[in-house]
Amino acid sequence: MNLYTPAGGLFGTHVTWADVEEDMQNAFDTDAYFGPNKCATNIGEGNGFMSRIVLIDPDWQHKDKELPEKFIVKIVSHLALQTVAAEMAEEKKIENRLNSPEFMATLEKTQKRLHNLEITVYEHLRKLPAGKIPLAKVYYARKFTESNPVKGYIIMEYLDNIKAVHIFENVPLDSIKQILHATAVLEALSLKFTQDEKDCFSEKPFTEIFGEFFRKDCVPYATIVEYLCIKWRLGLPSTLNGDIPELATRRIVLGDAASVWFFSRCFYHCGMRLCMSQTGIFAEEGKTKIGGGLKHILGRVLHKSPRKKTRERRFSMHAVKKLEMQAHLELR
Numbered sequence: 001m002n003l004y005t006p007a008g009g010l011f012g013t014h015v016t017w018a019d020v021e022e023d024m025q026n027a028f029d030t031d032a033y034f035g036p037n038k039c040a041t042n043i044g045e046g047n048g049f050m051s052r053i054v055l056i057d058p059d060w061q062h063k064d065k066e067l068p069e070k071f072i073v074k075i076v077s078h079l080a081l082q083t084v085a086a087e088m089a090e091e092k093k094i095e096n097r098l099n100s101p102e103f104m105a106t107l108e109k110t111q112k113r114l115h116n117l118e119i120t121v122y123e124h125l126r127k128l129p130a131g132k133i134p135l136a137k138v139y140y141a142r143k144f145t146e147s148n149p150v151k152g153y154i155i156m157e158y159l160d161n162i163k164a165v166h167i168f169e170n171v172p173l174d175s176i177k178q179i180l181h182a183t184a185v186l187e188a189l190s191l192k193f194t195q196d197e198k199d200c201f202s203e204k205p206f207t208e209i210f211g212e213f214f215r216k217d218c219v220p221y222a223t224i225v226e227y228l229c230i231k232w233r234l235g236l237p238s239t240l241n242g243d244i245p246e247l248a249t250r251r252i253v254l255g256d257a258a259s260v261w262f263f264s265r266c267f268y269h270c271g272m273r274l275c276m277s278q279t280g281i282f283a284e285e286g287k288t289k290i291g292g293g294l295k296h297i298l299g300r301v302l303h304k305s306p307r308k309k310t311r312e313r314r315f316s317m318h319a320v321k322k323l324e325m326q327a328h329l330e331l332r
Helices: 017-028 079-092 101-125 173-192 195-199 221-232 257-269 310-330
Strands: 039-042 051-057 071-076 138-142 153-157 273-277 280-285 288-290
Touching (some): 051 079, 071 101, 101 173
Antiparallel strands (some): 051 071, 280 288
């Protein structure tokens, strides 16, 4: 059994109604059960491809206490990615190399490790004082183990009126404060992690996690981005300085100051350097440029002309770092 073969559970996964019902009964210590009008809705389409995000309306029967009327089940699965890859290959008339046994097995191993790590992080977050960080309630979480190879999921609180903000969307500088404060809390919390827990994190995410997607024998990255933009109407090309070249000159989508700050840290941990110029921003390793110039990098965040010079863009980076320092000070 594996994560990339359709099964008989919710939306093709191995997780069944019985699994979710039993876990919720244990989590709330209740004898209530799901009713005949229970409903599951896949609400994750177009927002990530590593999980099925399922909204559950359980239609509780014989409630003996207050129970959530709706909740989310995040199920680790390859199926969303395989569906998109198959549709893209058919539409573009190209070979689907994302369905090779080697690729899927490698990705499955990475997904399982990251899922278990995510649960570990939630276990630490639950120990924080209430209100210390914005956090949805986690009702139940099941890790992958040798005895549980295909049913990894998290059952959590459903929060409505939430809008997903993609990394290529602009965010006002003031709105970053809450994010930086949460980041500071996470960094402080990380000091309590055991060495074994720390060893589970990826020090080089671009090579360890995403490396399989960028092999020469996989679908060209530009083709993937173009297809996803059209399918989900992401409007991504409007943030780029041109098409995304293959292999040696991949462009990184940085639409706001927070993204620049985030990627600068990622590149730093990957042994790369984030460079800025009047033509945009790129990362380089040795003499090999990875990425290219982007339009409107930080000018839009400050509501200035996109043709402002490098010094003003550096000021934007400085402003973000200053906010980060302020967030750290608030925790003292």
